[in-house]
Amino acid sequence: MSLNRRELLKGALTATAAGAVAPLVPVSKAHAINFGYQPFSQEFFKPPVLPKTSSIEPAPGSPDASLGSDAVYHGIAPEYYSDHPAHLPDWDRFPEKYWHLDAVEGTWQFFPGVETPVFAYKGSEGTGSETAASFPGPTLLARNGEPTVVRYENKTSVETSIHLHGDHGPAHSDGYPDFYTLQGKKRDYYYPNISPRQNATTSVPYPATVEEAGEFDVSHIPTTMWIHDHAMDVTGFNVNRGLAAFYLCEDDVELEHQASGRLPKLNGDFDIPIALKDFAFNSDGSLKYDLLDHNGHLGDVFTANGKVQPFMDVYRKKYRFRILNACNARYLHLRLNSGTGKNQKDGLPFLLIGKDTWEVGEATNIESFTISPGERFDVVIDFSQLPEDVDTYYLQNIMHQTDGRKPKGIRPKKESRPWLQFRLLDGDPPGDQEVEGVENGEFSISEGDVVREFYRYDENEVVATRLFEFSRKNGAWVVNDRYYSPRRTDATPLLNSMERWIFKNKGGGWWHPIHAHLEGIQVVRIDDLKVDDPDFPVEYRWNTDLVNLEGGQEAECLIKFRTFKGPFVCHCHIIEHEDMRMMFTFDPREAGEEGMNDGIRNHAFNEEAALQSGMPTGCIDPNGLLFDHEQTLSSGEVVGPGDYQHLEEEGVGFPPDFYEGVCEPDGGDWDPEGNQNTPESPIPEEQQDK
């Protein structure tokens, strides 16, 4: 059965019309389907490492693996080539490495013995990267200065687009919402694994030499990233369905931490990534997901790395946990606790060593913390501090939330659910030292240590200030009163410039965690609170790639746009808000240079846009942009915003002025009779709307 993005959304409507979708019941009131599972009776799952290889056939960028080819239909980023002006020689400090990664349809056991249909990332069969399908997918381990290419094949029936959350990389490989990897096709995602440059300046958009470019900005070298799907309209569905995995990176600073015994070996027994995600289940074991719920999908079953409330064996030692909130819409407030009940307050602190993609300037103890969807807290927990009679310990969420609007608050009396149990083991861990000369688990990292040099941006470098207001409109979501369209650019910063971006939540009833691609954000003010105020939230004192806006809140941020031209997106990370248009495009460009959406990108790309996006000229799904421009097919039938009318007739809350908002290209002449329905269209006749 065809299940592309269009069919998915239409299918959801049919189901509603037939009454097959149960009325929405707040999750707190509904009874969770848990298949008789007793919490902490299954073991924690640590995803396997995705093996790298030293060669791949056909070679990336070769004629056989270029845009439009059978082997790699979507090609590779222009920045891959060493003759591209952005590609400087020191990007290739170590020989390039490769991964073969698929997205497949399979099953996963969230509950022991219950096979749940999912999408999953896995290392491709028959390649050097082979792994089993899992949730989260296999962990990608990268070395800063070692370029990697992920040859990705979409073996699912839905359009996908991989975003490496936190990456500083080319737009072609960034998961822009309509830079799809289509069903049955491959794309070479190119990750240079570099950071921005210290000397980036607008007067030299592409420095010719390494000396001119300056040093890599060490405070922006990434450590904890994750890949997740980002496809237009269906990101929420695809991520909830399982398309997420960790991407951890080490560099010279990180290796020095390990060699000197400050931090554990990368992804070793004492460095453990944990993705926390809520799910909802149907009684047949399948995942429940309502495509028409744009408020934010909440689940009533709580998992760590794809296992419902598991246990993890730990020694009384120090561990590094990279905690990811992988929920579509649920905020968590996490604390450590010796009990499963409501009132214990004997928690160990978390030693915060990294926030989102980057390590922090100073290791800082925090008692508990709120983590928004998409956010990461990189923490060390010292189990040696626990009294000897404590043999089980818990990671507990005490944020109470019953719908996608916003959490009801930190309410340990109402919500004190342990998502993960630690079982304390006595004695020393068996096995050889993971790092020579360092006893396993004996790491010296302590409060006050400099984890990574941090450079605060100089506000005098700001060349433009922009205000982005996030609000609700006609049951959907807007930024500056506009619905997202991938065909419209909302900001064109100068390449290598710094801007002041003010994010404002215009409403009081909803929270929005705002995430920018390409670069870290430095928050300088939240409402009246300045960054140098002792009360300023500790998690926003250094680099962050996400800033949460509570009702009515305003955050003033500094952001640079270095190395790569766009398009990139900035959006709310409550994925249902993002899918329902709370997103905008920014497209860093040289002075005077045309942007991706200048004139009109339409469905017939010019050559530059085709190379940049990896979508071959004239081969774009004419039905692809479900809510974008109206399209006249060769049959004479009009599709596109027509679907919106269909949806509106079904009364599902699509905004009445939607058509207006997205059908006017910013400039240039849009030709509705353009090249959008060529004979080479990859969409079979029977899938086109009749």
Ligand SMILES: [Cu+2]
């Ligand atoms: Cu939002």
